[in-house]
Amino acid sequence: MTERMSNQPTRWFWILAIAALVWNLLGVMAYVMQVSMTEEALALLPKDQRVLYETVPAWATAAFAIAVFAGALGCIALLLRKSWATPVFVLSLAGVLVQMFHSLFLSDALEVYGASGMVMPILILVIAVWLVGFSRSAAAKGWLT
DSSP states (O other): OOHHHHHHHHHHHHHHHHHHHHHHHHHHHHHHHHTTTTTHHHHHSSSHHHHHHOOOOHHHHHHHHHHHHHHHHHHHHHTTTOOOOHHHHHHHHHHHHHHIIIIISSHHHHHHHHHHHHHHHHHHHHHHHHHHHHHHHHTTTTTOO
């Protein structure tokens, strides 16, 4: 009985896993809003921002989808205590890296949004890396099966 109890995740595990799921669901919402943006909504944006939205290549949009949907799935795996959370988070991280590569190096996003526009991409990258580490740590502690 003691061994079974020692393999139970801490309260912090559950709090962080739920917070991570909420974060990734917000990402899913952002993705859905971006890909379903109407012509009327696009017309309301300043011209430079509208051009950014209109010129995103399909592969960058696909990377965005992979990042957020894999992230949400990884969080669900964490909550179900499944070891496949880690490879799913690695897939999500790969999606983030591809998406950020486009945003930071192949588009004019830095010119359009300025240095303050770097805050969210950095935060997204940090959290994606942290989720990989968090899931690996949980697996090493025997919390994931």
